[in-house]
Amino acid sequence: EFVFEQDIPLIDTTPANQNGSARSAASLSVVVPAYNEAGNIRAFLDRLLPCLDRTRAACEIIFVDDGSADKTPVCVAEQCALDARIKLIRLSRNFGKEAALNAGLSHAVGDLVIQIDVDLQHPPETIDAMIKEWSLGADIVYAKRNSRQDESWMRRFLARSFYRVFGLICDVKLMEGAGDFILLDRKVVDALMQLPERGRFTKGLYAWVGFRRKAVPFDVAPRAHGQSGWPLLKLARFAMDAMTAFGSLPLKVWTYIGLLLAFASTLYGAVIFVQKLAFGIDVPGYASLMVAVCFLSGVQLLGLGIMGEYVSRIFAEVKQRPMFLVQERIGFDQRPYMPQT
Ligand code: UDP
Ligand code: MG
Secondary structure, three states: OOOOOOOOOOOOOOHHHOOOOOOOOOEEEEEEEEOOOOOOHHHHHHHHHHHHHHHOOEEEEEEEEOOOOOOHHHHHHHHHHHOOOEEEEEEOOOOOHHHHHHHHHHHOOOOEEEEOOOOOOOOOOHHHHHHHHHHOOOOEEEEEEOOOOOOOHHHHHHHHHHHHHHHHHOOOOOOOOEEEEEEEEHHHHHHHHHOOOOOOOHHHHHHHHOOOEEEEEEOOOOOOOOOOOOOHHHHHHHHHHHHHHHOOHHHHHHHHHHHHHHHHHHHHHHHHHHHHHHHOOOOOOHHHHHHHHHHHHHHHHHHHHHHHHHHHHHHHHHOOOOOOOEEEEEOOOOOOEOOOO
């Protein structure tokens, strides 16, 4: 149960406060990606709407149906009919969460945009604190999970390793513990929309664009219904995407590895030469040859593979395909809407 400290509007739109020290906004967009989440839509709205009402801002809730196979779009469309604040973008197929978020962002018109998951793992009540931080001057307010205790040790280990490797090879500093539960000021959204890249690692992009950031802690709740769509293999691809998008060290490191190996083999050659000529020692062949051949072909394949990772991403970018395709939009004839209370 959440107890609110006070019951004042979080976004104060009264003219008297418009020039005060705290920022105020007139409109708020909530972007919600949903993939096979039919069972969560109503429960999610039941939690979210009271929080939005308390802000007294004009709101829009943009659901992005990411090509769900279940009744998700139907459930959302029903809600659209009941509440003018609720809108739906249906993508033509499953494009993945990053693309879905991007679709939502590109349609959002609010002064503030909040991204939140529909599975209630992101408690909507946290939005209060996020807006408060924004009103005090932060442009990006990210909800930072208190712990990863909800995840298996394997996932936690992989996450930690990922941050470590990313920090080593990439130029931007990630906001650790930040997920996709985030509040963005209009100028941040505009900045993100200017970035043309298709392979988007949004957590990296949030870090790349800069602006003033603030974290707000929250406890990750267990998933309300259904199951997570992130198997380990998909996470691995995601990590690869992230690192290739933000660092070129894996490409460049081969120059040095090559140099080192060339230097070492020259040295070894000299040793063999001296052994044979000066001491008459016969050079034993098979084992050392095998090891050298296998080791070097391994290193070469690794280097080639990493090149391939980059080249395939260059290929994807060069094709210039859109990040997502929209099948249907519902409710977008409405401007952000102020409920009569
Ligand atoms: N999601 C999506 N497209 C996908 C996978 C997930 O839009 O291909 C949405 C999903 O409906 C949810 C959010 O992204 O609102 C987070 O997904 P999930 O709970 O599966 O991920 P996790 O919480 O494990 O990170
Ligand atoms: Mg989830």
